Amino acid sequence: MIISEGSKRLQKQKPVICLMGPTASGKTSLAIELCQMLGGEIISVDSALIYRDMDIGTAKPSDEERSAAVHHLIDIRDPSENYSVAEFRDDAYELLEDIYQRGKWPILAGGTMLYFKALLQGIADLPATDDTIRAQVNAKLKEEGAPALHEWLKEIDPKSAERLHPNDPQRISRAIEVYLMSGKSLTQWHQEQALQKFPYDCLQVALAPQERSILHHRIEQRFDTMLQSGFLEEVEKLMARGDLSLELPSMRSVGYRQVWLYLQGEYDLEQARYRSIVATRQLAKRQLTWLRSWEEVNWIDSLSKNNCAIILKSLSNISI
Incomplete structure (x- = not known):
């Protein structure tokens, strides 16, 4: 503005x-x-x-x-x-x-x-949810469980993984979705927000x-x-x-x-x-x-x- x-x-x-x-x-x-x-x-x-x-x-x-x-x-x-x-x-x-x-x-x-x-x-002007990507993340959650999802998050966004509990699949899923949709981690989005x-x-x-x-x-x-x-x-x-x-x-x-x-x-x-x-x-x-x-x-x-x-x-x- x-x-x-x-x-x-x-x-x-x-x-x-x-x-x-x-x-x-x-x-x-x-x-x-x-x-x-x-x-x-x-x-x-x-x-x-x-x-x-x-x-x-x-x-x-x-x-x-x-x-x-x-x-x-x-x-x-x-x-x-x-x-x-x-x-x-x-x-x-x-x-x-x-x-x-x-x-x-x-x-x-x-x-x-x-x-x-x-x-x-x-x-943080996060990207809107994409149904296809959400289905992909949910399928992995259903097949392998929340701990596997948390390990995936560690690879793409270590800081968010450290912040989020391994048994919080909703927030972990959202963090992964943000990365898959935008190519930027949730941590990066929040850093840009702080500016x-x-x-x-x-x-x-x-x-x-x-x-x-x-x-x-x-x-x-x-x-x-x-x-x-x-x-x-x-x-x-x-x-x-x-x-x-x-x-x-x-x-x-x-x-x-x-x-x-x-x-x-x-x-x-x-x-x-x-x-x-x-x-x-x-x-x-x-x-x-x-x-x-x-x-x-x-x-x-x-x-x-x-x-x-x-x-x-x-x-x-x-x-x-």
């Missing part, structure tokens, strides 16, 4: 704020507060908020919240459509340029860590309560609020369309799958509630695991009352 000279000057004045964190940690309210203090605009980093007509179960910002601060990348896809990580990266870059051009402060806020990773660390430097100064903030029990309580409370706000009716309307299924990324969002199965009679409402809360807790755990391995991230407690001030102080300490 070409960054204009005007944008280069602005980006030196206004580092991008990346507000990350697990679900139900309070990112939306803090992002809005930052927008109001800094004259900013929010770019949503959430793979569920992109879908129209999925408002309650995604905890989408309310009309009042969206009038308090400009939000981008919300309601940009129908639930029947896909939206790739690469598309997010392209859209986010375009929005960053536009926000800087208008003299505003960009705030990336959300919990889809794969989106943040693609934006900040680059993305895609994020062109903006950036402050990365992780928002989460210090006690995991607090987050679990918030998740449970929020799901009960969703039920009271008409979440069942929302999923009923989506089912009634007739063109959606549980195979789509939109319907695999936490809560939607469980409520869908409840409405199909797979289990009762209490089971749907319990399974939804457990799935959301598991999502939060994965998000926290990502963040703990993240470099250059500043942790702040969701329960602190001066988080805006903490972030502003961190901004002033960035060497530009």
Whole structure:
């Protein structure tokens, strides 16, 4: 992407704020507060908020919240459509340029860590799967087993073979397929990805309560609020369309799958509630695991009352 000279000057004045964190940690309210203090605009980093007509179960910002601060990348896809990580990266870059051009402060806020990773660390534009090559690799797997596949990977991509467990046939197969389709190892693809430097100064903030029990309580409370706000009716309307299924990324969002199965009679409402809360807790755990391995991230407690001030102080300490 070409960054204009005007944008280069602005980006030196206004580092991008990346507000990350697990679900139900309070990112939306803090992002809005930052927008109001800094004259900013929010770019949503959430793979569920992109879908129209999925408002309650995604905890989408309310009309009042969206009038308090400009939000981008919300309601940009129908639930029947896909939206790739690469598309997010392209859209986010375009929005960053536009926000800087208008003299505003960009705030990336959300919990889809794969989106943040693609934006900040680059993305390997891996070749699409080829059915013939996949069949070839699967045949070897079936005939000789995962250890033989791992030995094959050692010959063509030793670093990936060292990284992947011998009993992980799915990832080993994919690494071999990438090499057979492109002539380049997965390691080489990732090395090229690392060269895609994020062109903006950036402050990365992780928002989460210090006690995991607090987050679990918030998740449970929020799901009960969703039920009271008409979440069942929302999923009923989506089912009634007739063109959606549980195979789509939109319907695999936490809560939607469980409520869908409840409405199909797979289990009762209490089971749907319990399974939804457990799935959301598991999502939060994965998000926290990502963040703990993240470099250059500043942790702040969701329960602190001066988080805006903490972030502003961190901004002033960035060497530009």
